[in-house]
Amino acid sequence: EIPLEIGNLQNLEELDLRQNKLIGTVPVAIFNVSTLKLLGLQDNSLSGSLSSITDVRLPNLEELVLWGNNFSELNFLSSLSNCKSLTVIGLSNNPLDGILPKTSIGNLSHSLEDFQMHNCNVTGDIPEEIGNLTNLITIDLGGNKLNGSILITLSKLQKLQGLVLDDNKLEGSIPDDICRLVELYKLELGGNKLSRSIPACFNNLIALRILSLGSNDPLPLEIGNLKVLVGIDFSMNNFSGIIPKEIGGLKNLEYLFLGYNRLQGLIPDSFGNLISLKFLNLSNNNLSGAIPASLEKLSYLEDLNLSFNKLEGEIPRGGSFGNFSAESFEGNELLCGSPNLQVPPCKTSIHHPSWNISLLLGIVLPLSTTLMIVVIWLILRYRQRGKQPSNDANMPLVAMWRTFSYLELCRATDGFSENNLIGRGGFGSVYKARLGDGMEVAVKVFNLQCRRAFKSFDVECEIMKSIRHRNLIKVISSCSNEEFKGLVLEYMPQGSLEKHLYSTNCILDIFQRLNIMIDVASALEYLHFGCSTPVIHCDLKPSNVLLDDNMIAYLSDFGIAKLLIGEDQSMTQTQTLATIGYMAP
Incomplete structure (x- = not known):
């Protein structure tokens, strides 16, 4: 249990007891330590009624994280009205059991940025x-029993980036007012009883990346x-009809989940254009016809599930298909192909080539054999590399989008210790950080x-929020206040190309x-021609x-990048900065 005496530490600012095996109740005295800024008790086995704590005196409290326990009752929220500095409330995965108190919600700190109450058995309407x-960045009320409609008043939350309301009992349509949330990155509404799919104005949500x-x-x-x-997750719903071929135009899509619906018709051949796709699940539908050979072009595809449909014909053999098992295709009785996929062999017809085709082969084949061997060898080497999952592929999807406080980043880097310093640049430093859940990230701290x-x-920030490519470093989040500005990036364990080029310990072979x-060229091709507004990096060099x-390459550091706008392609930033020896003439 948490000792009662801990309440005597009257100068305590941070109490972080997460991920232990604590039991019992939380001593009331803790809620009278007026200097406390962080209270983290998540992922324990604590219990009891939070409503018994009626007099909270924590005027400096910034983060209250209690998720993953057995706390009960919701009236506790009213006692947080005195916490005017509160930015994070995390109560997910507790059996709070009750109706969201409207007055208590309205009286919470207007500094609140992150409000999470996922899977808490909460009922009633979403309070207006x-x-x-208005400073909320994240709302997560998914996995509850909320009813009513999606509130129009949510459109007031102009800073909102994540709205998670999935797996409730919400009805009605998605209001057009959602389109006013121009910063919205993640929208999860699946598992409700909504009658309308996507308002036409969703085209205006230029920051939207994840949709359910x-x-x-x-x-x-x-x-x-x-x-x-x-990312698109429409699984476990009642979608019917055919799969729109227009989905094939989403070239940044990394995962597409359409399983457990009532979809029918063919798998669109345009899916072969989803060049960034890593995960595809079309299982448990009524899809028919052949598996498109165009899917062989998806060199980054790691997981494929086409099981329990009505597909027929030969299973493709090229591309990533050599990595998939019988589980990807089971439940399709008319498929045929390789015996290791537990399907019958395909029937082959015998063709007798005409004498002119034989003559052509007799002339061409000897001349092309050597060239073909070399080309195939290079292609196989490149494909073999492409099939390796990149760093963010192994990262949980939820980790690719989250918010961080300064205190959390400070703890993750041991106070921005020199021991965690990766490198320094013209405008700041980059540190290796290990988060509380064990995930490793890089934190770029700007020198103010x-x-x-x-x-x-x-x-x-302006550039990275509008671009996405498999060979561009991914920004997980940002942290910004008057005294600190930083970006949280995916961590690259092999460091920079510069280290490998000029180090005696790191030797790159010709294929690497x-x-x-090719990776760097692909990133530049996307920046110059694949974006609605072309982006010029301006500081391309081995250290970036x-x-x-x-050994997959990612282009980083867009601190002096330029956007080209207008018919004359004039630049929004006029002063040119770059590295001598690498800048263009």
Whole structure:
């Protein structure tokens, strides 16, 4: 149990007891330590009624994280009205059992940024008063029993980036007012009883990357207009009709989950254009016809599930299909192919080539054999590399989008210790960080003593929020206040290309060098021609090319990048900064 005496530590600022095996109740005295800024008790076995704590005197409290326990009752929220500095409330996975108190929600700190109450058996409507918390960045009320409709007042939350309301009993349509949330990154509404799919104005949500919906209707054609999406989860709903071929235009899409619906018709051949796709699940539908051979082009595809449909014909053999097991295709009685996939062999017909075809083969084959062997060898080497999961593929999807406080980043880097320093640049430093859940990330801290660091931070945020490519370093989150500005990036364990080029301990073979060149070229091709507004990096050099464990290259550091706008392609930033020896003439 938590000792009662801990309440005597009257100068205590942080109490972090997460991920232990604590039991019993929380001593009331803890809620009278007025200096406390962080109270983290998550992932224990604590219990009791939070409503017994009626007099909270924590005027400096910034983060209250209690998820993953056995706390009960919701009236406790009213006692937090005195915590005017509160930015994070995490109560998920507790049996709170009750109706969301409207007055208590409206009286919470207007500094609140992160409000999470997932899977708490909460009932009733979503309180309109939540629209008063205008600094909210994340709302997670999924996995409860909320009813009523999605509130129009949510459109007041102009800073909102994550809205999670999945697996409730919400009804009605998705209001057009959601389209006013221009910063929205993640929207999860699946598992409800919503009658309308996607408002046409969703095209305006340029920051939207992750979308989960539920419906009894056909899949909306408008989905093909959401070009920036990296994830779609429409699984376990009642979607019917055919799969729109327009989905094939979502070139940034990394996962597509459509399993457990009532979809029918063919798998669109346009799926072969989903060049970034890693996970595809179309299982447990009524899909028919052949598996498109175009799927062989998806060199990054790691997981495929087409099971329990009505597919027929030969299972493709090329591309990533050599890595998939029988589980990917089971339940399709008319499929045929390799015996290791537990399907019958395909019937082959015998063709007798005409004499002119034989003559042609007799002339061409000897001349092309040597060239073909070399080309096939290079292709196999490149594909073999491409099939290796990148660093973020192993990262949980939820980890690719979350918010961080300064205190959390400070703890993760041991107070921004020199021991965790990865490198320094013109506008700041980069540190290796290990989060509380064990995930490793990189934290780029901007040196605010440098006047240009403010602009560099703003430029990098502006650019990175609108681009997405498999060879661009991914920004997980940002942390910004008057005294601190930082970006949380995916961690690249192999460091920079510069280290490998100029180190005696790191030697790159010819194939690794070729692959790195292709990766960087792919990133630049996307920046120059694949974005709605072309992006010029302006500081391409070996130290800004980072490598993961599989030696896949990622372009980083957009602090002085430029956006080209207008017919004359004039630049939004006019002062040119770059590294001598690498800048263009």
